[in-house]
Amino acid sequence: MSKTTAKGYKIWEPLLLAIVAVVGMIAGSKMAEKSHGPHDKLDGTSANQISEIVRFIEEQYVDEVDSGELVEKAIESILGELDPHSGYFSPEELLDINEKMSGHFDGIGVQFHVLRDTIVILYVNPDGPADLAGIQPHDRIVSADGTGMVGRQLDEVDIVHQLRGAKGTTVNVEVVRHGIDSLMQYAIIRDEIPIESVLAAYMLDEHTGYIKLKRFSSTTYREFMSALETMVVEEDAKNLVIDLRDNPGGYLKEAVNILSQLFREKGKILVYTEGEHAKRMEYKSTGNPYYEVDNLVVLIDGSSASASEIIAGAIQDHDRGVILGTRSYGKGLVQEQYPLNNGGALRLTVARYYTPSGRCIQRPYENEVVVENSNASETDSMIFTTSYGRVVEADGGIDPDIEVPARFSWYDDDLYVTYTQMIEYMFYGFEPVYQDHHLTLAAYLRDFPRSAALQEDFAEYIELGAESDDFEKFDRDWNRAYIMLKAMASSYRFGHEAWYKVVNKEDPVVTKAIEVVKEDLRTTLKI
Template structure:
């Protein structure tokens, strides 16, 4: 998104159930908009009758929550009701920070494993280490099959200044170590990595468009420029969106003055336009954008603006197709609704939103599965059919509507190394589990590798594949020599990338992961051309 920043705007309009919670204020707005209060009264009346006269006692709060969810679900795929209990976590996905202890964790063997410590965070200050196991929280045991990610988050996150006690098991230490940690503000980064992928070319991966994305992006540009970057790859793959203004500000860095970036309009939402001001830092620098089927919303605003202004190449696969603008409106009980108030359009006039039927969210969500089933991900997209509406870019090129952004250069998913063995070890998480175990048992040696290049060379000498095959066998996955050999390159790439991340962070993960990535290689080939 969230990542990711997943992007939005202003305007208030609530229908049907709104009067139930906001009374006369919403009633007045409803009357002004032509909404009949009789429908509201019927809902209110029905709930009152059920509460007072139904044969059994009903949980009216629960029934009201279900009603809110059902009504929002009948609007469009992206309008959603958010219960009060979930609102803080939902909002934190796109905020610039949250309060907690500053660790990345994973649950393995019914135990919370600390994968990484946030630099400068509360956990680092008290001495927690990557590899530590959390076995107690506030003097109570915290292990077992009932431990979930949600339960861990509820225990570790909290208001800044509050304390939590942890009991820690550490490799090589017999006794449980006890720590009292004062929660603090933990930054949520949306620019995952910015590094020189080859001389003169800077690579920036943006995972979501959050409140701080644009400032993070400017820092990344400044860092790479100081290292000699004169061309850029902007990776928006799997970026599900966020705040629209952050995407607009990012696009502005690449466009000359007066170019349309995006416009939006809706029934109660007057047309609003965003145009470039010509003050960007990268107006004349070559660039490409990477997208895939999970790039959505603000990612598509960015990609569409770059493509329609003929500013750079879009490389990858057709994006998700989410072109609806939501505004979050808080309700009186602490809950909220994210209501679709407008559609947004690329500079050429394309509506990015893919088709949907109201009230059929499940069919809409299955669209990605359908793309995989009919081969769109693996062979060149068929969206260029005669029925697809055509549009012209700033320079006169033809681009296509119909949902999502069609890349200028299509790169199919690489299935040449897929085998049943690979699918099984991925689906069960054994690659990740082995990488954590290997890192945990070899931290001293791995710590001496200062960057991903050194780590890559070192791990090539460690005979990782036979060790992993033995590990997977111990978990019940019988080895198949032919399948393992077919998937060898992918298995080793994944193992080395995860081990590198566990030891030196994202600076070790993404460069290792993308070293042989076909979409990245295609981008580099294009940037090497004049």
């Protein structure tokens, strides 16, 4: 083989392997077996055809080709013929995903936003590298390791690349601080920064705990149990509200471990998986909860998916608690991840997961008109029953037992006041309150400006007069904007939990949950 051909093969190798993996899957190869990966079979007719075409392109095509770009497009096209959750991840994408799922990354421990071509620190992780070095909220980073970070178009990816680095390495930054004329210099030693799954855990009332789960990473179960222990042992929690809204899922194992802590009985099926080449695997409760909880409410919405739906489905099918909110996303497929030689990975759907009653809640997608349920007849394939005989359906997602829509979305694009305007106002028009060093969140919220006064000040800041044609829309949206401002200012001062303590007081879903969790379960579910 010539050097040119050998080089060409190495460039195209990731594509060939991905193609072979897909062809092997369709042909019935045993990819689910750990001892046989997608790299084992390179002798198929289809693979030979692809390899031959690649060699011709590399050696004979009239123009120079961007092999990397062609590979990416080809892989996307191949996997696009499968389900929407199978996919190829480049080395860069895989690194980001692995960081989130591992529950940590190496960095300096700050949240920032680019305002007026300057990096502004929003939040500093307590006891993190930046905090220990002396960085404060509201500081403006103007350089990092001698590279200027002001007065040019700043890309968030470039900023992250500049500030992050291996644990133990140092980044030297210069910052501008409010009220100080000279530049301040800090040497920040990078360290491991946690990516929290539990964003809030506090008592809603005297006996009701609340846990907000953002994702199911490798640390989620440990975080959940730590939060539950504090509320049950130290704060006398009897009932629990688990908020899975906007939680896209993650590791199945973490969801199963959490579920097992919510059932007193041993041997209850919590979820099972099964596929064409994957034998049925059942996950059951251990019957050994460390901290017992009486009544349970789980909150879901259209962004609750995968592992979130596993928890909601098991709780609903066993009539263990009440599912409240709006219908979940509908992702009932299980993926295996296979590493590729270029540092990327192929994530391939190998099985479906089923709730205890036998429901597969995968919503239909383009290449699958009807969601299949392996243990259901043709006439009742979408109808199932819970432990107490309630009828539940598998029609693309988990339908809540009690439907309660959110009062409004925090992410609506039609909100007149933008996120950037709020951030700018907090830093440039709202400094005295933001900089005020209240010792507690309760004191901070007590002294927070009232809505009417803040509305007038904010309108003046964005130069919006009462006579403006847009003032009516601004006035209509102000209540939501005020809550967001209050929540944002609180969270940047006191952390994630402060956000939920503010917004949950205005959230009809949480209000209903507090009411329902105190009721008799059989009465609520009519069983």
